[in-house]
Amino acid sequence: xxxxxxxxxxxxxxxxxxxxxxxxxxxxxxxxxxxxxxxxxxxxxxxxxxxxxxxxxxxxxxxxxxxxxxxxxxxxxxxxxxxxxxxxxxxxxxxxxxxxxxxxxxxxxxxx
Amino acid sequence: xxxxxxxxxxxxxxxxxxxxxxxxxxxxxxxxxxxxxxxxxxxxxxxxxxxxxxxxxxxxxxxxxxxxxxxxxxxxxxxxxxxxxxxxxxxxxxxxxxxxxxxxxxxxxxx
Numbered sequence: 001x002x003x004x005x006x007x008x009x010x011x012x013x014x015x016x017x018x019x020x021x022x023x024x025x026x027x028x029x030x031x032x033x034x035x036x037x038x039x040x041x042x043x044x045x046x047x048x049x050x051x052x053x054x055x056x057x058x059x060x061x062x063x064x065x066x067x068x069x070x071x072x073x074x075x076x077x078x079x080x081x082x083x084x085x086x087x088x089x090x091x092x093x094x095x096x097x098x099x100x101x102x103x104x105x106x107x108x109x110x111x112x
Numbered sequence: 113x114x115x116x117x118x119x120x121x122x123x124x125x126x127x128x129x130x131x132x133x134x135x136x137x138x139x140x141x142x143x144x145x146x147x148x149x150x151x152x153x154x155x156x157x158x159x160x161x162x163x164x165x166x167x168x169x170x171x172x173x174x175x176x177x178x179x180x181x182x183x184x185x186x187x188x189x190x191x192x193x194x195x196x197x198x199x200x201x202x203x204x205x206x207x208x209x210x211x212x213x214x215x216x217x218x219x220x221x222x223x
Contacts (some may be wrong), residue, residue: 044204
């Protein structure tokens with residue numbers, strides 16, 4: 001079955017620092033890849049996605065590129081803000097499979 | 113109004129009690145899911161349903177049961193709660209190819 005591995009947190013950064021959260025996946029074929037974000041006290045919400053190799057998903061200043069050759073989908077942001085403090089989940093999904101597979105989540109803490 | 117509504121949002125109960133967590137959605141989607149979140153373990157799939165007559169076990173279904181009462185309603189039950197079922201539970205619907213829309217979660221504490 002599919003699996004997703006994320007870097008462990010917490011990741012602590014100062015405001016305006018550069019962010020990278022690593023994500024690698026194991027799956028058959030060509031899965032779709034996602035980043036979800038969970039703000040304190042809330043449910044998960046979709047941050048960005050990519051559905052095929054070399055696609056770049058982007059939203060709210062975050063980006064991730066679907067790298068088939070390295071089976072990776074690393075999340076990046078050039079300048080983080082305190083409001084980006086949250087838990088970030090990487091996930092993959094094969095067409096026809098019935099549910100997403102999630103990574104274990106990475107907590108990001110941004111200090112002023 | 114929220115598209116996916118979970119009740120209760122918080123519940124404290126005792127070992128051995130029966131607990132039901134309810135989920136309703138206003139989007140008219142067929143597919144609904146229950147996930148459990150534990151710190152450091154991400155989300156684990158408990159049950160999922162493709163329609164009223166199609167219910168499937170996920171990774172960690174032992175100790176749980178579900179009921180799909182209607183297209184819009186999907187309930188999760190713990191027949192006899194135990195402390196290691198203390199967790200945050202999320203209901204979700206799927207809105208596109210792999211895109212999940214989550215409720216705000218139900219925090220359950222079993223003493």
